[in-house]
Amino acid sequence: MKILFINHRDPRHPLAGGAEEYLFQIAKRLAERGHEVTVLAERPPGAPPQEDIDGVAVIRRGGFATLHIYAPLYVRRHGRDHDVVVDNVAHVFPFMSPLFARKTAAIIHHINGPVLLKTTPLPTALAGMTAEGTTPRLYRTIITVSPSTRNMLMRLGARQVHIVPNAVDHKTYKPGPKSPTPLVVWINRFVPYKNPQDAVKIFAQVKKEVPEAHFVMVGGGPLLEKTKKLAAQTAPFIKFTGRTPTHTKVKLLQQAWACLYTSDVEGFGLGILEAAACQTTCVAYDVPGVRDAVIHRKTGLLVPHRDIKAAAAALAYILKNDQLRKNLAEAAHQHANQFDWDKSTEKMEKILSSL
Numbered sequence: 001m002k003i004l005f006i007n008h009r010d011p012r013h014p015l016a017g018g019a020e021e022y023l024f025q026i027a028k029r030l031a032e033r034g035h036e037v038t039v040l041a042e043r044p045p046g047a048p049p050q051e052d053i054d055g056v057a058v059i060r061r062g063g064f065a066t067l068h069i070y071a072p073l074y075v076r077r078h079g080r081d082h083d084v085v086v087d088n089v090a091h092v093f094p095f096m097s098p099l100f101a102r103k104t105a106a107i108i109h110h111i112n113g114p115v116l117l118k119t120t121p122l123p124t125a126l127a128g129m130t131a132e133g134t135t136p137r138l139y140r141t142i143i144t145v146s147p148s149t150r151n152m153l154m155r156l157g158a159r160q161v162h163i164v165p166n167a168v169d170h171k172t173y174k175p176g177p178k179s180p181t182p183l184v185v186w187i188n189r190f191v192p193y194k195n196p197q198d199a200v201k202i203f204a205q206v207k208k209e210v211p212e213a214h215f216v217m218v219g220g221g222p223l224l225e226k227t228k229k230l231a232a233q234t235a236p237f238i239k240f241t242g243r244t245p246t247h248t249k250v251k252l253l254q255q256a257w258a259c260l261y262t263s264d265v266e267g268f269g270l271g272i273l274e275a276a277a278c279q280t281t282c283v284a285y286d287v288p289g290v291r292d293a294v295i296h297r298k299t300g301l302l303v304p305h306r307d308i309k310a311a312a313a314a315l316a317y318i319l320k321n322d323q324l325r326k327n328l329a330e331a332a333h334q335h336a337n338q339f340d341w342d343k344s345t346e347k348m349e350k351i352l353s354s355l
Contacts, residue, residue: 001353002036002081003027006071006095007088010041010058012051017189018270019090019109022145022166024056029345031055038082040074042067064091071095084352087139092116092128094135103355106139109267110289111152112193118264119192132156141355143348145268148288164347166268167339172246173277175333176254182213182319185256187249187271188263190221195262197223197230198308202260204235205312210319216252218244253278257325258318260311261290269293272300273339276332281325283314299332 009016011024023039031037032055043049043060051058061070072095075085079101087095088107097104111132116125136142136158143162144150150161184206186199196217203215215235217227220243231238241248253259259275259282266289272282273293284290286302294300301318303310318325 001083003030003038003352004075004079004082004085005037005039005088006067006075006085006097007039007041008064008067008091010039010051010060011053012047013041013044018166018267019088021270022109023088023107024054025167025169025341026164026345026348027056028054029341030349033345033349035349040067040071068093068095072097072100076100084355086143086352089135093131094138096138098138098140104139105141105143105352105355106135107143108135108149108153109145110149110265111156112265115193115264141351143351146289146292148292149267152288162347162351164344164351165339166270166273167341167344168273168277168336169341170277170337173250173253173274173336175279176251178257179214179255182210183216183252183256184213184258184260184315184319185216185218185252185275186260186262187218187252187275188261189219190223190227192223193264194221195264195306196221196227198262198306198311199260200227200231200235200238201308202262202311202315203238205308206315206319207235207237209312209316213319215239216241216256218242218249218252249274250278253280256280258283258315260315261285261294262306262311263287263290264305266290266293273336276300276336279329279333281318281328281332283311283318285311295331295335298328299335300328 007023009020011020027037038057040059042063075097084103085097085101086105087097116128136153136156141160142158143164145166153161188194190196216239218241253275261284269290282300284294285305296302301314303314
């Protein structure tokens, strides 16, 4: 097959995240299977207009907003050169490929809903919520990553929703030596719906219960400096690393006694799965997507959304109970082993070939 994926970012974009990891882990495997795979993405400053990445042809046009103009024009002009066009709707607004191509599908990771009110200006948030309400009816075939998102899409009128789950590169993410002293990591983007400042407040409370514990926050984003300022006032012991290479992130996940996840919503919670593959349990808010990645009281602990006190208590409980922590970590590792990129690629290939 000749497959065209449309996605805002490619893996070398400075803001690339979980959506890009998902798309390219599958795209490069599809290329290895003999398919001709192209990704149309926005072009950040300094990036070449075209590049080959792991056997995937990357074409870069426009920016975050203007890609929504370039994409329909590109599909209208070149859509017949591809057997299927897949819109990766990772940032609310669709690329409208069904209007210009016969065989199309959409990848939708999660439904933001009211979360948009805290991440974008009011007019954009209202437009985004309207788009999320109508997009599921635009595409005949939708691919998502979790039961939570599938259920939300079906309620919005989607006709056919397939689950192709997130997965883990088990050659990279695997168990390693643990830190001799309690270590908790928060690894995510510093953006409003990830609630990094909640993590600071939670860590401040845990430190009172477990004085010997250490805390590391990894990632970058618009709220990084604001979060650092809050930490300087209330939890100066937190270490901030900024964005790190994969091998550094893996080492931290291997060393950690637990990870913390404070998102309002996720498609699946890829970071939780990566931690689990490193045999590290997680405390997280009980929200859509995340509850698909954490099996409560088996692989980790879920607490009510934005309940700082409950999250801190759960983390402290895990850090102070060796046998519980070991049991959760081992179960998390076994759970993560079920998720493999080759299996996800097979599912994606089957869906696209049936269109």
